[in-house]
Amino acid sequence: MSFNIICIIGFVLSCGLLMIVMPSFIKSLKKRNVNQVTSEYALDEYKNKEKTPIMGGLLFVIMPVIAFIIINAKGLQDRRTLFVILSFVLYCMVGFIDDMLIIIRNKNDGLSPITRLLMELAITVGLYFGFKDVILTQITIPFVNIGVQINPIVFVIFMSLLYMAEANAVNFTDGMDGLCAGVSFIGLIAFVILMLINNNLDITLLLFCILGGLLGYLYFNHHPAKIFMGDSGSLALGGLFASLAIVGDYTIALFVIGGVFVIEMFCVCLQQISVRLFHKRVFSYTPIHYAFVIKGHKETKIVLGFYIVAAIFAIIGLFIGINTLWNISLMKI
Secondary structure, three states, rough: OOOHHHHHHHHHHHHHHHHHHHHHHHHHHHHOOOOOOOOOOOOOOHHHHHOEEEEOOOHHHHHHHHHHHHHHHHHOOOOOHHHHHHHHHHHHHHHHHHHHHHHHHHHOOOOHHHHHHHEEEEEEEHHHHHHHHHHOEEEEEEOOOOOEEEHHHHHHHHHHHHHHHHHHHHHHOOOOHHHHHHHHHHHHHHHHHHHHOOOOOHHHHHHHHHHHHHHHHHHOOOOOOOOOOHHHHHHHHHHHHHHHHHHHHOHHHHHHHHHHHHHHHHHHHHHHHHHHOOOOOOOOEEEEOOHHHHOOOOHHHHHHHHHHHHHHHHHHHHHHHHHHHHHHHHOOO
């Protein structure tokens, strides 16, 4: 059986498993009142979403991993693939704890920022020391034949910051029906191509399974959403993107492929700094996608616009990633 067929099977199996399980999962969450808790500062347009179940991200983490194991259990023996899976799953666990605290307290206040960052830091440091043999402690500069080798201690700090920044950037992007999952789907397509070009077949198959899970989730998450991913999903996706960048030396490409995430986080940080230092807002609302709602745009059109921007970033980032691969191959000669 050809590898292309195997990838298609992984995609379909993951998507199918999620779509079979999700309806019962949603009913179970509703029965237990595991619903979205909106912030007191939320826009009025979004306060009516409080009855929508959360933690849908659990299924697009669990089902793809199950599908991957069913199809290619031997792939777990590949250290790079295992590194990516653990990053995906462990960051999902942090998000799950955060979601559970929000549900238990019935308040949009889960883990404290410091506690969550410390948990993410502990996971990232553990991943580094557990997988030093497959992590490249360098950053390859695209378009020039230069690879910057980084001191291991400095790299641990850099890797931790990358993981935490990416996880929280994806988290900021989660806020509209289909927004975060769709943008992530588009970005992961670029990484599928990069992993395939670099002959990382096990990771490629894993990503096909994850794409299948995301597509199945989007069926239930498109407007009007029947379920939200919660921090279980957004932090997992952030950990996934960061792991792909680390394991393939695609750090610079990641910043472009995930350009929407970067913009979302930059706007939030800029707003916070401006409000605290100058008591003035730079934007009418952050995360920035809500600012378009205030301007009168419909949610579905905003999401579509973000998809288009994400696709442009993904294409540019893919080109940067391919050039990075070319530079890496030249340095090995």
